[in-house]
Amino acid sequence: MSVRIHVPADSAALALGADDVASAIRSEAARRGIAIDLVRNGTRGLLYLEPLVEVETPDGRIGFGNVDESDVAALFDAGFHDGESTHRLALGLVEDIPYLARQTRLTFARCGITDPLSLADYEAHGGYRGLRQAVTMTGADIVAAVTASGLRGRGGAAFHTGIKWNTVLRAPGYQKYIVCNADEGDSGTFADRIVMESDPFVLIEGMTIAGLAVGATRGFIYVRSEYPHAIAALNHAIQTATRAGLLGANVAGSGRAFELEVRKGAGAYICGEETALLESIEGKRGVVRAKPPLPALAGLFGQPTVINNVLSLASVPVILDKGAQFYQDFGMGRSRGTLPVQLAGNIKNGGLIELAFGVTLREIMYDYGGGSASGRPIKAVQVGGPLGAYLPPSQWDTPLDYEAFAALWAVLGHGGIVVHDDSADMAKLARYAMEFCAVESCGKCTPCRIGSTRGVEVIDKIRAGTERPQQVILLRSLCDTMLNGSLCAMGGMTPYPVLSALNHFPQDFGQVAGDELAA
Amino acid sequence: MKPDSTETRRIIGDILALHAHEGPLGQDMLLPVLHAIQDRLGFIPPDAVEGLAQSFNLSRAEVHGVITFYHYYKTTPPARCTVQVCRAEACQSMGGDALLSHVSHALGCDLHAHTPDGSFALEPVYCLGQCATAPAIMINDAVHARVTPQRFDKLVAKLSTKAEEVA
Numbered sequence: 001m002s003v004r005i006h007v008p009a010d011s012a013a014l015a016l017g018a019d020d021v022a023s024a025i026r027s028e029a030a031r032r033g034i035a036i037d038l039v040r041n042g043t044r045g046l047l048y049l050e051p052l053v054e055v056e057t058p059d060g061r062i063g064f065g066n067v068d069e070s071d072v073a074a075l076f077d078a079g080f081h082d083g084e085s086t087h088r089l090a091l092g093l094v095e096d097i098p099y100l101a102r103q104t105r106l107t108f109a110r111c112g113i114t115d116p117l118s119l120a121d122y123e124a125h126g127g128y129r130g131l132r133q134a135v136t137m138t139g140a141d142i143v144a145a146v147t148a149s150g151l152r153g154r155g156g157a158a159f160h161t162g163i164k165w166n167t168v169l170r171a172p173g174y175q176k177y178i179v180c181n182a183d184e185g186d187s188g189t190f191a192d193r194i195v196m197e198s199d200p201f202v203l204i205e206g207m208t209i210a211g212l213a214v215g216a217t218r219g220f221i222y223v224r225s226e227y228p229h230a231i232a233a234l235n236h237a238i239q240t241a242t243r244a245g246l247l248g249a250n251v252a253g254s255g256r257a258f259e260l261e262v263r264k265g266a267g268a269y270i271c272g273e274e275t276a277l278l279e280s281i282e283g284k285r286g287v288v289r290a291k292p293p294l295p296a297l298a299g300l301f302g303q304p305t306v307i308n309n310v311l312s313l314a315s316v317p318v319i320l321d322k323g324a325q326f327y328q329d330f331g332m333g334r335s336r337g338t339l340p341v342q343l344a345g346n347i348k349n350g351g352l353i354e355l356a357f358g359v360t361l362r363e364i365m366y367d368y369g370g371g372s373a374s375g376r377p378i379k380a381v382q383v384g385g386p387l388g389a390y391l392p393p394s395q396w397d398t399p400l401d402y403e404a405f406a407a408l409w410a411v412l413g414h415g416g417i418v419v420h421d422d423s424a425d426m427a428k429l430a431r432y433a434m435e436f437c438a439v440e441s442c443g444k445c446t447p448c449r450i451g452s453t454r455g456v457e458v459i460d461k462i463r464a465g466t467e468r469p470q471q472v473i474l475l476r477s478l479c480d481t482m483l484n485g486s487l488c489a490m491g492g493m494t495p496y497p498v499l500s501a502l503n504h505f506p507q508d509f510g511q512v513a514g515d516e517l518a519a
Numbered sequence: 520m521k522p523d524s525t526e527t528r529r530i531i532g533d534i535l536a537l538h539a540h541e542g543p544l545g546q547d548m549l550l551p552v553l554h555a556i557q558d559r560l561g562f563i564p565p566d567a568v569e570g571l572a573q574s575f576n577l578s579r580a581e582v583h584g585v586i587t588f589y590h591y592y593k594t595t596p597p598a599r600c601t602v603q604v605c606r607a608e609a610c611q612s613m614g615g616d617a618l619l620s621h622v623s624h625a626l627g628c629d630l631h632a633h634t635p636d637g638s639f640a641l642e643p644v645y646c647l648g649q650c651a652t653a654p655a656i657m658i659n660d661a662v663h664a665r666v667t668p669q670r671f672d673k674l675v676a677k678l679s680t681k682a683e684e685v686a
Contacts, residue, residue: 015649015664047651187607190648225554225591226647228660264554267591269645283549283575285588301547343651345612350651373613382608418650420612429608436607436645 002035003081004056008112010043010197011229012190017069018051024072025053034081042198044112045352046099047190052112054094057083063091099349099368104330106338107315108191108354111198116233119240122201128246130317134209135254142213143169146316148324150336155181155272155309156384156413156489158335158402161316164306167296168214171304176216178207178258179281179300179307182223182230183265183272186385188416191340191352192310196223196230199314200237204260206313208251209320210306211258219258220300222277224265234262269440273488274307276442287442288488309414311340332358335401335412345381345418346372355400362396365419376421380505382429384413386436387493389500390426411496426505431459433497441490448491451482455498462509472511475502524566530559531567535574544575549585553592562593598633598640600678602626603657606643609650618654621668625675 007013007022022038029036046052049065053075062085064075071089078087085092095101105111114121122128134142147162168176180203184192195203207219223231238260241247249257268286270276275289278300299305315337319327327337335357341364344350348370365371365378372378380390389410391398398404405412420429434455441448455478461471479495486492502509534555538548552571556563563586572579586592604610604619619630628634628641649655652664656671663674 011662012649012652012664015647015655015662016652050652184648185646187609187646188650189646190650193648226644226657263550265591266550266554266589268589280550281547283546283585285584287588345609345650345653347651352651386608416650418609418612420608424612429611432608432611440645 002037004037004039005081006039006041006054006056006061008043008051008198009040009116009229010050010194011227012043012047013050013052014229016050016066020069021051021053021067021072024069028072028076029081032076034076036081039115041114042111042116043194043352044094044100045108045194045354046097046112046349047351048349049091049351052091052094055080055083059083060093060095063094063097064089065091099351099353102368103354104338104356105354106318106327106330107202107311107340108194108199108352109318110202111194111352114199116198116200117236117240119201119237119244122199126321127201127317128205128252130320131205131208131212131246131252133320134212135252135256137212139169139213139215142209142320145324146213146319149319149327150324150331150334151312151315151319151327152335152402153309154311154315154339154414156411158412161308161312164296164308165210165214167294168216168304168306171297173304175218175301175303176214177300177303177305178210178214178216178219178313179278179295179305180207180219180221180310180313181272181274181277181307182221182227182310183277184227184310185224185269185272186387186414186416188344188382188385188418189342189414190344191342191414191416193227193230194352195310195314196227197233200230200233201241202314202317203234203310204237204241204247206316207260208247208258209316210308210313212251212254212256214304214306216304216306217257217259219260220281221260221262222265222271222281223262224271225267231262231264238262268442269436270442270490273442273490275488278305278307285442287444288490290487311414330356332356332399332401333403335403339400339412339415341400342414342416343369343419344416346374346378346421347419348373357401358399360397360399361391361417364400364417365396369419372419372421374421374423376423378419379422379424380420380426380501382418382420382497383416384411384496385416386433387411387489387496388413388416389496390420390429390504391500392504409496410500411493426501426508427459427463427510428508430498430501430509431456431463433494433501434459437490437494445485445487445491447482447485448487448494451478451486451491452494454478455482455494459498465510468510472502472509524564527560527564527567528570531556531570534559535571546575546577549575549577549582550589553586557592561597562595565594599638600659601640601642601657603642603644603647605645605647605649605653605655605657607646607650609646610654613653615654618656618666618668618671622656622671625668625672 054061276286437452
């Protein structure tokens with residue numbers, strides 16, 4: 001009997017040489033006359049261990065972390081294909097690795113376990129049960145279930161998904177659309193990418209359910225051009241689902257239609273903003289629209305449109321399968337269900353950590369992350385992407401909860417966490433936030449377009465020590481204008497990293513600690 | 520190899536026909552068409568704008584506006600090898616700045632520039648989704664993570680060997 005060996009084909013593993021490892025395993029097995037069945041699975045999200053090779057045994061899968069192609073011969077020598085775990089890279093049973101064992105995998109239940117492109121594998125692991133449930137329900141009942149689950153938009157804004165869907169359900173329109181925002185441009189985030197590469201069917205299923213719920217027959221997934229592997233996986237999975245009758249004119253025998261198409265972005269960060277994204281799908285410059293009208297009423301091509309993030313849509317199948325109450329039972333306060341935390345930057349054990357809301361930042365960084373990668377003390381963490389605040393050590397006991405973060409003038413956003421050690425210059429990072437805004441601004445509103453360029457200049461003067469007290473006042477005033485006067489979150493939230501850096505790390509701006517904190 | 524303008528026109532004509540299979544070309548097909556052109560030619564020739572404008576029933580300004588809005592689209596022929604270094608926060612926290620200086624020095628090429636012989640171009644990129652295994656770079660279509668200066672030198676050496684084998 002041949003032994004089954006898994007080598008991930010997720011782009012994080014590929015970026016660390018997984019293809020070379022896979023071909024080395026194939027040729028070494030052939031040379032030794034050992035029959036193997038090599039599966040290219042997705043990632044488990046334990047990115048610090050990639051490439052993570054797993055060998056199937058009667059007791060479960062045994063893992064070997066950080067495998068390089070040069071290790072392969074020695075792994076065979078040590079009998080790794082027979083389930084021996086004596087090699088120095090052996091990790092024991094993957095499911096018992098504390099980093100993974102202490103997670104609550106709902107949205108990411110199948111990631112790394114299945115072959116991402118195998119529909120049979122997906123269905124064998126609970127896939128399409130949510131849709132089969134949904135086809136027996138009315139649209140209004142599906143919307144009610146999603147509303148009752150308490151699911152909030154995982155893209156950052158945390159708007160209630162059920163409320164958004166209900167608006168689209170009730171809106172008049174000859175053609176409604178489901179649009180998936182997969183323009184995951186924020187540094188420190190990769191959960192969308194993992195879903196699309198490691199479990200693409202769950203997103204397709206979620207979008208199909210959304211289509212049935214609101215009466216939309218067409219869907220688009222807008223994926224950034226930096227994610228070619230995700231685009232390929234989705235296109236492949238869409239074809240498979242269409243052939244299986246799970247997409248198309250008669251979804252799962254329901255008599256209702258839903259067609260799905262991938263659209264590739266072109267390297268514009270602003271297209272992660274929902275109205276700019278709609279403009280981009282329409283073939284225009286990705287310029288932000290004024291709201292109202294809401295996309296739910298007049299979205300893509302002016303029609304009622306559900307626009308949700310990948311993770312929001314990928315959370316829908318489990319809600320329909322196991323019930324709203326099941327999902328609602330996880331979490332705290334008004335933050336229900338699980339949040340896929342993405343731990344990144346200067347951290348020893350970076351990766352995906354799906355947990356119920358309520359765990360603290362400190363637990364994430366130290367219990368899971370194991371402290372900084374450099375071994376130096378951690379100075380600051382940025383949560384929620386480039387438009388999120390920097391948090392100093394005094395705030396690390398904050399639980400991951402939308403409202404708790406808002407109370408600190410910070411954003412939990414999509415749960416992306418970027419760690420910086422004590423070598424970080426917070427004034428330089430504040431300057432970067434302004435510079436990034438200047439590069440990526442769509443240019444429609446003045447506070448963002450001009451404010452970001454002025455912001456870079458003002459911070460340069462502060463760092464150079466030119467008229468420092470006056471420039472700090474000017475920077476605060478500029479941030480106030482951007483915060484309150486910008487059309488969207490690009491200009492409106494760039495002040496979060498800038499002001500939090502200034503307030504919590506004044507010494508990096510040449511200020512005496514405690515100065516200006518009252519402002 | 521740079522196709523001549525007749526060849527370019529034929530290629531673009533084929534791409535337009537391929538995308539018009541479901542009736543007349545709507546503006547929403549403009550980005551897919553631009554992608555197809557760049558995939559095929561490596562860039563979008565400025566003299567293609569007029570033909571595209573006619574096919575989509577748009578003004579030249581509108582087509583030009585779309586091409587220039589998006590960082591991904593190139594309007595000049597690319598270098599043989601494009602190196603993109605991630606400039607985003609997670610990569611900065613893991614020595615991204617030092618890596619960029621090394622890459623720039625090793626290639627003899629500034630950001631947003633080509634080497635004089637046209638073999639390398641160096642560009643910034645904002646996030647390749649490898650933030651937990653930073654810093655990341657992309658060489659042509661291949662992403663590499665946990666890149667140290669030493670690892671970069673090895674990757675480039677491998678590339679040069681491959682180029683020589685082809686030549």
